[in-house]
Amino acid sequence: MASESTMAHPFEDAPNHVTPTVIHDPILSKTDFRSVGTRPLRPDGLDKVTGRARYGADFNMPGQLVGLVLRSPHAHAKIKKIDTSKAEKLPGVKAVVTAADLPDHTGGDQSMYDILENCMARGVAKYDGHAVAAVAAVDAPTARKALKLIKVDYEVLPHVTDVDEAVKPNAPLVNPRMLTEGVEPKPKKASNIAKRTEFGHGDVDAGFKEADVIVTRSFRTEQTHQGYIEPHACVASVSPDGTGELWVCTQGHFVYRNHCAMLLGMDVSKLRVTSSEIGGGFGGKTHVWAEPVALALSRKANRPVKVTMTREEVFRASGPTSASSIDVKIGARKDGAIVAADATLRFTCGPYYGMWAELGSMTAFACYDLKNVRTVGYEVLVNRPKTAAYRAPSAPMAAFAVESVMDELAHKIGMNAVDFRIKNAAKQGTRASYGPVYGPIGIGATLEAAKKHPHMKAPLGKNQGRGMACGFWFNFGGQTCTDINVGPDGSVTLTVGTVDVGGSRASIALCVAEELGVPYEQVKCIVADTGTLGHNDMTDGSRGTFSSSMAGIFAARNAITVLRERAARMWEIPVEHVTWEDGHAKAVGEKYGNLAPLSLKEIAAAAGNTGGPIAGHSEIVADGAGVSFATHIADVEVDPETGRSKIVRYTVIQDAGKAVHPAYVEGQYQGGAAQGIGWALNEEYIYGKDGRLQNPGFLDYRIPVCSDLPMIDTQILEIPNPNHPYGVRGVGETSIVPPLAAIANAMSNAFGVRMTHVPMSPPRVLKALEAAKKA
């Protein structure tokens, strides 16, 4: 439990198992497909177009109370006293909780303790929006009134929200006990740097001596939010016998269960968590916030409690991404060969330990075959919400910096930007900058495809520029448990434990239908609650379809073994003479060749007489998620008088391994690109001098609207992943990585200005254009 629970995220040990070092035993077993690669309708589709689908806030329990959370208005403040007596006395209030109602059950597990403290401040509020108390009341107006009656006596402390300010020697300390990890000797003085990590190989200093051209630049990116449209919501019900139920929108109900059970001091098996339909997550629903609080309220009130965050709460107090500050230095010879690459990355984590700079450091140069490379990452504490994952976490910022310098370097050498990258691209056998040796990979192929793409040759209009950039993401596999149950009519229930965020029920069903040899329509895929299956990791790291299809295929193979045995029993022949083809048991061998094949339906109908229900089960650690690469091309038009940019054409080229449901793969490519475009141009957390968030709403946190974007062209490449039976790679995340740099490169190509601060909002662009004009 401890080791699993500490992993708010599995990427922590990414270098060890995210990428295969050497492919010893490929399990790729199929390359011709009947179901996989088609585009059927998703099983959850009808409910979603008719309003019937139930999301986090759409579920209610009898006798349910409304839970609301009181949040700190201060960026950093000591909580001297909380007086809840008046709130408790208000008629209709059934429970008030503070940190005192969530005693520490984490047993020295620092990561879980951080989560506990983040769910409810313990003595110190560490960011604007940090929860300090919560109430459950009969209705929302009463709960709101009760919040106003809670008196919190704060002593405001100095705060720091800016990444570069936080690392200065005299910066206010976010956590006065934080001694930087990863430096020798271990420091004695506390700082806001939680951890230093270093990756790389070769001799960087010697490498730079061989360079004809060196480009050095510093970059900054502002904090962004996943911006899922559905705010966090849950209904919790704890019974006096110590059992509980939680209905919640989450990317990982098993992880939520484990975390909530630990924080509440419950047995894992006594808390049953059901994941609702999820209205977007993108990494932001991989972490508990209000759920343990809802359970604590329910426990105290002995009634079900529903907690729904407002949009403002989502922005102030869920888990946005890091703000970053990055220095990059790359040197190359005149022939275009990179001789050394070096980067220092500082990423904000919020007030708690994180691994965001580490992920940035690992991904920064992953696209290239480098002899001398070094990346150093610093995890920086600030008085902002606890950072959570956001689609390929940390890779977009690192790629923005590196891919911008790559373009500048190509320009200085006089080489085409695509050719320069092709020359230096990683390939099978390349030792990645973060350690492992690559298997078959797609970076070269996406670059070659970009070079040939008609987009590259299309004419540009006035004030338009074209840019390109590459992106990388590890992908992840992880713990997966899947069941297949054959019904008496031969229809198949496929039960998975990975939450479906974008169509994975359809994709996994396609793989199982393929393996069983039955039509897609015969397989119904459902996401089960935590009482039904063994532990499943979250849907993150682009693992949903990759891992659950792998487990599903293995479960199907186990079911086929049973089906063959049952057919053998029906025929009364040895099982060795029964094969499985096209959804039928077939008897083979001279003696039995005249037996008519038995369909799955016929075998299922007879199951009661041949040994009972037919099922297949599989539990795996889905190792070998193939790494993913993409190349994007962006055409950007800038109004030179206002600095306003518009994306006029956009193309995504990415390796999918095998596209199980191509329409949904395209959807991932397009959605990731759109998020990257928003990040590049307008999205940012804006903090005031008082450390309070100024734009906690969709009005001023500006995600792209429909009229902001063009159609987004996609090209799916398929370079099979040898570690998946059908060659599948994760496809969900990589597409958010290249847009920041692709757009910056387009602006540079159009106007000769190098944008080094994201978002490239109109005031920043106009300022850069005017500075360039003066120069």
Place this chain on the structure above:
Amino acid sequence: MQYEAPETTKAAVGLLAKAKGSAYVLAGGSDLLVRMKGGFVEPDLVVDIKRIKPMREIKKTASGFVIGAAVSCAEMNENKALVKAWPGVVEAAGLIGSKQVQSRCTVAGNLCNASPAADSVPALVAAGAKALIQGPKGKRKLPVEQVAVGPGKNALKKGELIEAIELPARKDRSGDAYLRFIPRTEMDIAVVSAGVNLRLDKKGVITEARVALGAVAPTVVLVAAAAKAVIGTKLDEAALAKLGEAASAACKPIDDKRGTIEFRTKVAAVLAKRAAEIAYKRAGGK
């Protein structure tokens, strides 16, 4: 909270006048409900004016147009005569929020909300519109630029409400335009905006001009110097340059989450010039 939906202006005024606590007029609700939701206001009384028939009508009169206070911006955009006469005003009204918001929001509400960034207001100011106000002491008319007195503060007294916005008749050889700057293409609050209304003589020389800027001061500002810069010209390069300078000079903006002082000051000039060019064309200038 008490909700009332009277059917006459008199009844509405009566309710507002005798209200004891905080009383709010509800037209489209796109500002009021947001403020209620955020806990910024807790009304004791809300008076919905959408069931007052005359307030739901656009009337074309000899002296121009009378737009009822409860007419939605979508309805304004569907009134062909109004679109033809005051394209700048209608476009400005059409920029407020989304299609969903357009179905409900009103220019009278936009005006009373008194945001310096209100989209419809610079266009109304440039057009020389007037607010028709009803109150316990009878009617009064106020030029729209005098309705807002500061961010979120309007000149209405207790019991008063705007019953309609009056636009003058469209004169010969005249035209108006409104432009705003937002980072996205839709859904943002104006970072800076400009409304321009011009009249030309037969030779295309500007004889009358009104230039108003939004989001560059505590209220929308009517910039006399900007008008002066183009009167007597055919909006040539030199006149445009002077117009831009006058617009920038009139800016007293703030740095905030939506834009900087520097940015707003520069872009005010750009928008004033571009809006003037459109208005000039609409007036028949070449």
Place this chain on the structure above:
Amino acid sequence: MAVLVSTAINGDTVEFACDPHESLLDVLRNRLGLSGAKEGCGTGDCGACSVQVDGRVVCACLMLGVEAEGRDIETVEGMSHGTELHPLQSKFLEHAALQCGVCTPGFLMAAKALLEHNPDPTEEEIRFGLAGNLCRCTGYDKIVRAVQDAAKVMRG
């Protein structure tokens, strides 16, 4: 305190009692069990709560429940005729125009209003017509295509 309101929802006469401060969205979701409209922001910025009132698309979060008196309201639950989907619903499915699906009811209501007012919109008109509806999953590409295709079907 509570006010009795009589209105028509999806063609049926509906009476409900609500507090005057409650939004139409609260009434639909919490009192009438119509949870198809979603609260994404509560401030009219995301369009997830879009419904039609007297033939115009509005954000249910920006309208009071009491304002519904005598109005004609249509929600996503009333979009299909029996088991027959509205062409927009079919085309959203066919074009994979939804991923998480939480914005979908709002998009369907907004697109329906758009096509009722403009049966043959250009891509630009569709994009601006749907600008009040945020989608964070799709990048809008497949949504725009689905609306284009549905418009074609509806034109016959």
